[in-house]
Amino acid sequence: MSRNWTPQQKNAIYATDGSVLVSAAAGSGKTAVLVERVIQLITREKNPLDVDRLLIVTFTRAAAAEMRERIQAAVNKLLENDPYNAHLLAQRQLLYSANISTIDSFCGDIVREYFHTLDVARDFRIADEGELEILRQEALDSTFESFYDTEDNDFYSLLDAFKGKQGDQKLRETVLKISEFLTTQPFPDKWLDDMLKNYSETEIAKTVWGKIIIDYAQSAVLHAINLTENSILRLKDDGKLQDAVGPLLVNDLAYFSIVQKRFASSSWNEIRKAVFSFEAGRMKCPKGYKDNPIKISISSNRDEVKDTVKKLQSLFAWSED
The missing domain is CATH 1.10.274.50 (Enzyme I; Chain A, domain 2)
Known part of the structure; x- marks a missing residue:
């Protein structure tokens, strides 16, 4: 088959005398590589194999049918250039009885053949x-x-x-x-x-779940700090708004800084206490600032910050006990 194979694909196609494990993403050509590997095995000059000596298993019936069709198409293409090749003609016939099936179908065939040694009823069937x-x-x-x-x-x-x-x-x-x-x-x-x-670990902060919660909480706090710092930075463009809203945002920033420090060296209960120390307060903007773009941006940021605090408090809703 004429195709420009990558070095890795060639390794998978021509490797012999050992096990080969191929890991690749969907659509990367795994089926094409497997078909080419089969063709190489049944057409090699030294000790070519008969296709019915190979076991090819897939996960779905559709994949099994596709494999059989692709191998048949590859054999037919080779026969176009060599129509009287006895070995290829034999492979085309043997393909009908080749072991190309799903894993469960293959296992079912094994059980049916050796039911007497497996202590399984001869008329067993797959339950729906x-x-x-x-x-x-x-x-x-x-x-x-x-x-x-x-x-x-x-x-x-x-x-x-x-x-x-x-x-x-x-x-x-x-x-x-x-x-x-x-x-x-x-x-x-x-x-x-x-x-x-x-x-077996009794200290919650050191458990698998405690670590996951704290790791998530740290990311959430960092996000809230970035939002608050961004809001404080924007206030510099409006002194009047800064005087009215600035102290509230500074308090928010102090709160998150304390919580952030607790993550590093404090117990679960100390972290919880810091998380619940948040004072929501209220943004009191000067008159005439309802549609001010800076005020709107800062208000949106703080709403997101308050939502983050609610999420943190839900994560640390229970004490360690």
Whole structure:
């Protein structure tokens, strides 16, 4: 196939005697590279492979069909220049029985072939989503009933943390979400163990979640400081407005500076105390400044600053206890 391949693509096409891992963005030509790799394997001069000796798996039926069509098109193009090539003619026929399928289809074929050694019923089938949902709910009901029967205090504490108008529904939904997520993990038990370790830290500011909150809060405070400094700078163009509004903005700036310092060396409760020390006050502009562009700009900035303070206070709404 005539195409200008990049050095990285060539490596993926011609590499042999080992494993090859190709990572590339969507639309970068991965399928084309794989097709060319297959063509090179079945047409190489030394020990060419038959296409039905290759296993090609994809994530979707559409991708599998596309792979088969592209390989067939590539073989047909080669036959245009060499119509009596016995090996190519054989590949075109073998392509119909080649192992090009989705991962789940391939795994299904393996189970069907070796059901007797896997202790699986010979007539097994893939459940549809409706059946799977029923099984999930039955398993969930059984699990919750067993915990209710034990009357375990830890379980009831967990229920209290998720309780709502619908009883234990929120906890059930959370359990299902975690369960579904775990199916995507190669080592689900290890993932759960790693998550539990995050709860061993008792100082909130040092926990995974505390660090995320503080990191976000620091960015929010920095943004508010920039807005306030910009407003103070704009006041220099109007002395009358500066006298009326300047002190309020200076107080805002002092507040954020204190909060910013708390992030560096203070406990969660000290940060919380600083966050809730904000005095909103009120912008009292001179008469006739309703439509003043500087006043409008500064007012807009301060509204955003106050919204930032509300967000900070929602993040630190609870004490460490």
